[in-house]
Amino acid sequence: MKNLIYLFISVFLFATFLSCEHDLPANADFDAYNYQSIDENGGNWKPIILTSNEDVVIPAPTDVNSAEYKAELSEMIAAQKTKTDNDVSAINYWGNNPAIRWNEITCDLTTKYNLIPAPNPDGTYPGPNAANPGKYPLFPYTHPPYSSRVFANLSGAWFDGLISAWHYKYKFNRPAIHKSNTEVQQLLPTSELPSYPSDAAVINAISRVILTAMFPLEKDDLIKKSDELKNSLFLSGNAVKSDIEAADSLGRGIAKIYLARAAGDGMKSAQTPKPISDSIKNAAFQRFGWSWTNQEIPERPVGLTPLYGKVKTWFVPDVAAIRPPVPPAPGSEEFKKHEAEMKSISENMTTKQRAIANFWNDGLNTYTPPGHWNRFATNDIVKYKLNPLRTVRILAYLNMAMMDAGICCWDAKFYYHYPRPVQAISGFQTILGTPNFPSYTSGHSTFSAAAAEVLSFFIPQNTTTYNQYASEASDSRIYGGIHYRFDCQAGLVQGKKIGEITVNVARNDGAQ
Amino acid sequence: MTKTFKHFIFIFCIGLSITHLRSQTPTDALLMDKNQLCIAPMYTHESWKEYWEGTLLRDNLNIGIFTKQSINPMLAYGITDKISVLLSLPYVTTKDSRGQLQGVSGIQDLSLFLKAKLLNFKNSSHDFGGFLTAGFGTPISNYLSDYQPYAIGLGTQEFSLRAIVKYEYKTQTYLRLGAGYYHRTDTKVERDYHYNNGSVYSEYMDVPNAMQYEVTLGQWVANNSLQIEVGTHIQSSNSGDDIRRQNPGQPTNKVNFTNGSISLRYFPAFLNGVSIIGSYAQNFAGRNIGKTQALTGTITYQFYLKKKNNSETAN
Structure with missing residues (x-):
C-alpha cells in the first residue's frame, strides 16, 4: 500500500516538474552590439519633413577640457559606483540602439489598445473620444490605420531627429566619453560617434512625446520608461547629462514638428x-x-x-x-x-x-x-x-x-x-x-x-x-x-x- | 499503511489546494474489481447563451447559442481490486447558432487515469474510503487551442492528482469529497506573439494550472436499483488573464466556475452488468467561461475478462 502511494505521488511529481514548459518572454531578444558603420556624413542626408538639419537648434557643448565637463564626468563615475542590479538590467534591456525597444513598446501599446468597442445595451455602439480618453471605449482604438499612423510619425521623427543629431555631433565634435576618459566604465559597446547630442536620448525624447500624444493614458508610464533610458545612458558611461539634455531638447523640438503635421493630416475626421x-x-x-x-x-x-x-x-x-x-x-x-x-x-x-x-x-x-x-x-x-x-x-x-x-x-x-x-x-x-x-x-x-x-x-x-x-x-x-x-x-x-x-x-x- | 503516511497524503493534498487554488473534472469513488472491464460510452451536450467575459456576464449575438457536444467511449479496468485504470478519448464538436464562424470537430485528448483505494474503514453501519487518482492527458490530433470558444480543447498535456474521500452510512446515503490539482503544460499556437496582460513573444501560451473541488451527496433508492447524486464542482485557476472586452477568449484565460449538478444512475434488474446514467449540470458562477448547461448520458456495461474469485461488488 505504501509503495502504491509512493508510486502515485512520485509519478505525478516527476511528470509535472519535468514536463516541458517554455520561455514566455515579454520582450524580443535583443542585445547591444557594435555598429557595422557610423555614417559620418549622415548629418547631410535629406530629412523627410524638416527643411534643414538645423530646424531645431541646440547650444554648443562645453569643451571636454572645461571644468563643467570634468564635473559631469566625475558625477558619472560616482554614480556608476552606486548603480544597482536593476540599473544594470535596464542598461542591458535598452542597449545602444533604443529605437528597437521603443519600436517594441509601440507594438505593445498597439496591442493593448487594439480592441473594438462593445455594443451598448440598446444596440448602439460607443466610440473612443480623444477629448476623454479614459472613458470606455478607451482612446485610442489602435486599428491598422491608427497604428500605421503612430509608427509612421514616430519613425519619421526619429529619422529627421537623428539626421539633425548626426549633423550636430560632427559640427561640435565632442568626442565619445571613452575617447577622453578611461575612468568611466563602459557598460555598452562603444563607437567613434561624437557624443553630443546623445542619439539615444533624441530617440527617447521623440518617443516619449509622440507616444504620449498618441496614447494619452500611458503618459506616466512613458515618462517612467523615458527616465529609465536616460538614467541607463548615463550610468552605462554612454552619455553625460549635457549630452542627454541637449538631445532631449532636440527630440522634443522635432516631435513637435511631427505632431503639428499629424494634427492637420485629416485623421480627426x-x-x-x-x-x-x-x-x-x-x-x-x-x-x-x-x-x-x-x-x-x-x-x-x-x-x-x-x-x-x-x-x-x-x-x-x-x-x-x-x-x-x-x-x-x-x-x-x-x-x-x-x-x-x-x-x-x-x-x-x-x-x-x-x-x-x-x-x-x-x-x-x-x-x-x-x-x-x-x-x-x-x-x-x-x-x-x-x-x-x-x-x-x-x-x-x-x-x-x-x-x-x-x-x-x-x-x-x-x-x-x-x-x-x-x-x-x-x-x-x-x-x-x-x-x-x-x-x-x-x-x-x-x-x-x-x-x-x-x-x-x-x-x-x-x-x-x-x-x-x-x-x-x-x-x-x-x-x-x-x-x-x-x-x-x-x-x-x-x-x-x-x-x-x-x-x-x-x-x-x-x-x- | 502507516498513520504518518496517511497524514502526509492529507497534508500534501491540503497543501496543494492552498498554494495552487484551482482545478476541474468529474470524479467518483468507484473501482473495478480485478479483471473487470467497464465500457462506458458517454454523450455530453453543453450549451450556453451567456458567458463571463472576465467577471462580466454577457450575451453575444454574434454567437447566439454556443453548443459543444462530445462522444467519449470510456473504458475502466481493474488491475487489482484496489487499482483501476481508466481511459478516455472524446470526439468533440462545436458550433454556434449564428453560424458565421466555423465550428470545429475532432478527436480531442487521450487521457489515462490510475485510481487506487488507499483507505478503507468499514463496519455494519459505516463505510469510509479514501482514493487517489493520478491522470495524464495529451492531445492526439492537431486541433488548435487558440480558437476560443470553438476550440475543442486546451491543447496541453495535463497531469492531475486528485484525492477523494467517501463516507457511506448503512450502504444507503453517502457523502463524497474530492480535491484535485491539474498541471497543464503550455499550448502551442499558430502565431508567435500574443497578449497576456502584456506582450508575449512566443508561439506558446501559458495555460493556467487549476484546483478543483467537489462535494457530492448520494442516496440509493428503489431497492438499490437507482442511485441519486446532487453535488457541486468548483474550479479555480491559479493564474491567467481575463477575456478582453469584446474579444474572444484564449487558452491563457483564468477559467473559474462553480456548478450544481444532479445525476441519476439506474441499474435495470433485467440487464446484468448494465447501468444507465443521466446527469444535468449548470454553471451558476464563473469567470471566462460559458454559463453552461450540460446534459450527459452514459451507458455502462461491466463484465469480467477472467473468472472472478470473490463476490465483492464494485462499489
Missing part, C-alpha cells in the same frame, strides 16, 4: 458620423450597384474610418491615380469563380492554410500588420548590426510607406464599398472574424507588399523572404475567409506601387 458614412455608401451603390454592410449583430452603423483615404500621404502624390481597377460585380461569372474558390478553401482547409491564416491574422488584440512588419524589420536591423541612423532610416521609410498603403487601400475600400464574403456568399463561414470595413482591396496585402518592397531596397539580400512574407500575408486572408483573391491581388499590386514610390524618395536622400 476619418471616423465619420453615420450620415456621411451613408452618403459614401450610397455613392458607391449609385456607381457600381453594390455596397458593403457590416454583418455583426447589432450591426455596426459606420465602418472603420471611412475617410482615412483622405488623410494626407507622405510620398504618394495622388491617391486616386493608383486606385485599383473595378472588381468583378457580385453575382457575375467572374465573381462566381472566386466564390467557388472561397467555398472550396473553407470546406477543405488544410492545417497549413489554417496556420498561415492565424500567423498573419494580426487582427484585434494584436500589433496589426504594420506592427508585424516592424518586428521583421527590427530583427533584421539587429541581425545586420545597423547603426541608429540606418535603423531609423529603414523604419521611417517602411512605416511611411505602410501608412500611405493604408491610405490608398482605405480609399479603394470606401470608393468601391465591396461586400465581404460573409455578406455576398450565402451561408459562408470563416475561421477569422470579418473586419468592420469593405473588402476591396485587402489591407494586409497592401501593407505587406509596400513593406516588402521597401525592406527589399534596404536589405536586398532578404528580398526573397520579404516577398514570400507579403504573398503569404496576402493569401492568409483568403484562407481566413475574409477576402476574395481579387482583393488580395489588387492589394499586392497597389502596395508594390506605393513601395516603389517610397523607394524612389529613399534613393535620393543622400544616404546611398
Whole structure:
C-alpha cells in the first residue's frame, strides 16, 4: 500500500516538474552590439519633413577640457559606483540602439489598445473620444490605420531627429566619453560617434512625446520608461547629462514638428458620423450597384474610418491615380469563380492554410500588420548590426510607406464599398472574424507588399523572404475567409506601387 | 499503511489546494474489481447563451447559442481490486447558432487515469474510503487551442492528482469529497506573439494550472436499483488573464466556475452488468467561461475478462 502511494505521488511529481514548459518572454531578444558603420556624413542626408538639419537648434557643448565637463564626468563615475542590479538590467534591456525597444513598446501599446468597442445595451455602439480618453471605449482604438499612423510619425521623427543629431555631433565634435576618459566604465559597446547630442536620448525624447500624444493614458508610464533610458545612458558611461539634455531638447523640438503635421493630416475626421458614412455608401451603390454592410449583430452603423483615404500621404502624390481597377460585380461569372474558390478553401482547409491564416491574422488584440512588419524589420536591423541612423532610416521609410498603403487601400475600400464574403456568399463561414470595413482591396496585402518592397531596397539580400512574407500575408486572408483573391491581388499590386514610390524618395536622400 | 503516511497524503493534498487554488473534472469513488472491464460510452451536450467575459456576464449575438457536444467511449479496468485504470478519448464538436464562424470537430485528448483505494474503514453501519487518482492527458490530433470558444480543447498535456474521500452510512446515503490539482503544460499556437496582460513573444501560451473541488451527496433508492447524486464542482485557476472586452477568449484565460449538478444512475434488474446514467449540470458562477448547461448520458456495461474469485461488488 505504501509503495502504491509512493508510486502515485512520485509519478505525478516527476511528470509535472519535468514536463516541458517554455520561455514566455515579454520582450524580443535583443542585445547591444557594435555598429557595422557610423555614417559620418549622415548629418547631410535629406530629412523627410524638416527643411534643414538645423530646424531645431541646440547650444554648443562645453569643451571636454572645461571644468563643467570634468564635473559631469566625475558625477558619472560616482554614480556608476552606486548603480544597482536593476540599473544594470535596464542598461542591458535598452542597449545602444533604443529605437528597437521603443519600436517594441509601440507594438505593445498597439496591442493593448487594439480592441473594438462593445455594443451598448440598446444596440448602439460607443466610440473612443480623444477629448476623454479614459472613458470606455478607451482612446485610442489602435486599428491598422491608427497604428500605421503612430509608427509612421514616430519613425519619421526619429529619422529627421537623428539626421539633425548626426549633423550636430560632427559640427561640435565632442568626442565619445571613452575617447577622453578611461575612468568611466563602459557598460555598452562603444563607437567613434561624437557624443553630443546623445542619439539615444533624441530617440527617447521623440518617443516619449509622440507616444504620449498618441496614447494619452500611458503618459506616466512613458515618462517612467523615458527616465529609465536616460538614467541607463548615463550610468552605462554612454552619455553625460549635457549630452542627454541637449538631445532631449532636440527630440522634443522635432516631435513637435511631427505632431503639428499629424494634427492637420485629416485623421480627426476619418471616423465619420453615420450620415456621411451613408452618403459614401450610397455613392458607391449609385456607381457600381453594390455596397458593403457590416454583418455583426447589432450591426455596426459606420465602418472603420471611412475617410482615412483622405488623410494626407507622405510620398504618394495622388491617391486616386493608383486606385485599383473595378472588381468583378457580385453575382457575375467572374465573381462566381472566386466564390467557388472561397467555398472550396473553407470546406477543405488544410492545417497549413489554417496556420498561415492565424500567423498573419494580426487582427484585434494584436500589433496589426504594420506592427508585424516592424518586428521583421527590427530583427533584421539587429541581425545586420545597423547603426541608429540606418535603423531609423529603414523604419521611417517602411512605416511611411505602410501608412500611405493604408491610405490608398482605405480609399479603394470606401470608393468601391465591396461586400465581404460573409455578406455576398450565402451561408459562408470563416475561421477569422470579418473586419468592420469593405473588402476591396485587402489591407494586409497592401501593407505587406509596400513593406516588402521597401525592406527589399534596404536589405536586398532578404528580398526573397520579404516577398514570400507579403504573398503569404496576402493569401492568409483568403484562407481566413475574409477576402476574395481579387482583393488580395489588387492589394499586392497597389502596395508594390506605393513601395516603389517610397523607394524612389529613399534613393535620393543622400544616404546611398 | 502507516498513520504518518496517511497524514502526509492529507497534508500534501491540503497543501496543494492552498498554494495552487484551482482545478476541474468529474470524479467518483468507484473501482473495478480485478479483471473487470467497464465500457462506458458517454454523450455530453453543453450549451450556453451567456458567458463571463472576465467577471462580466454577457450575451453575444454574434454567437447566439454556443453548443459543444462530445462522444467519449470510456473504458475502466481493474488491475487489482484496489487499482483501476481508466481511459478516455472524446470526439468533440462545436458550433454556434449564428453560424458565421466555423465550428470545429475532432478527436480531442487521450487521457489515462490510475485510481487506487488507499483507505478503507468499514463496519455494519459505516463505510469510509479514501482514493487517489493520478491522470495524464495529451492531445492526439492537431486541433488548435487558440480558437476560443470553438476550440475543442486546451491543447496541453495535463497531469492531475486528485484525492477523494467517501463516507457511506448503512450502504444507503453517502457523502463524497474530492480535491484535485491539474498541471497543464503550455499550448502551442499558430502565431508567435500574443497578449497576456502584456506582450508575449512566443508561439506558446501559458495555460493556467487549476484546483478543483467537489462535494457530492448520494442516496440509493428503489431497492438499490437507482442511485441519486446532487453535488457541486468548483474550479479555480491559479493564474491567467481575463477575456478582453469584446474579444474572444484564449487558452491563457483564468477559467473559474462553480456548478450544481444532479445525476441519476439506474441499474435495470433485467440487464446484468448494465447501468444507465443521466446527469444535468449548470454553471451558476464563473469567470471566462460559458454559463453552461450540460446534459450527459452514459451507458455502462461491466463484465469480467477472467473468472472472478470473490463476490465483492464494485462499489
